[in-house]
Amino acid sequence: MITFTFELFWIFAFIVAFWHFSKLQSAQEALVFFIPAFAWGFFAEFTGTNFYNLYYYPKDYVFSIGNVPLAIAFGWAAIIYVGYYISTKKFHIKKLVAIEIDSAIIATGIDFLILEPLAFVFKFWVWRQNDFWFGSPFFNFIGWFLIISIFIASHNYAINKFKDKKRQALFLLGLLSVG
Numbered sequence: 001m002i003t004f005t006f007e008l009f010w011i012f013a014f015i016v017a018f019w020h021f022s023k024l025q026s027a028q029e030a031l032v033f034f035i036p037a038f039a040w041g042f043f044a045e046f047t048g049t050n051f052y053n054l055y056y057y058p059k060d061y062v063f064s065i066g067n068v069p070l071a072i073a074f075g076w077a078a079i080i081y082v083g084y085y086i087s088t089k090k091f092h093i094k095k096l097v098a099i100e101i102d103s104a105i106i107a108t109g110i111d112f113l114i115l116e117p118l119a120f121v122f123k124f125w126v127w128r129q130n131d132f133w134f135g136s137p138f139f140n141f142i143g144w145f146l147i148i149s150i151f152i153a154s155h156n157y158a159i160n161k162f163k164d165k166k167r168q169a170l171f172l173l174g175l176l177s178v179g
Helices: 002-024 027-051 070-090 096-122 138-161 165-178
Strands: none
Touching (some): 002 096
């Protein structure tokens, strides 16, 4: 039951974050941000669980594809947005590199301070080796930081390079094929 509640929480968090972004910008802008952010999060989880076999998800998730709960990808997108929003709207950061770094630090901090301890206690995911922080290895946080900073940098590049929203989203999704 706790896992299902966890899933619903991240789906709800995604919806709220999407709605919030669309009110600040537009629904199109929100789609360009959230669809690729969801895909990047899913790809990161799929890679970690299926290619590197670093951790696994218990079988009690309701909505999964390829051993990856969709709620986790919804969570990635919501967390990336929280980092981006705090950096740009609350800290009023304007320089692109600073936005990318600050967004990644904030989002990685959420994983470090909240998600990994909760996951350890409730077994939302289980690391195959007990390591650095509540079972999570140090490189997990490096990965979070790199994925989010690269996503934000790519997003900023796409919205400045392409005027067409579809091209922006396709560019961001296309980058996954390079990875």
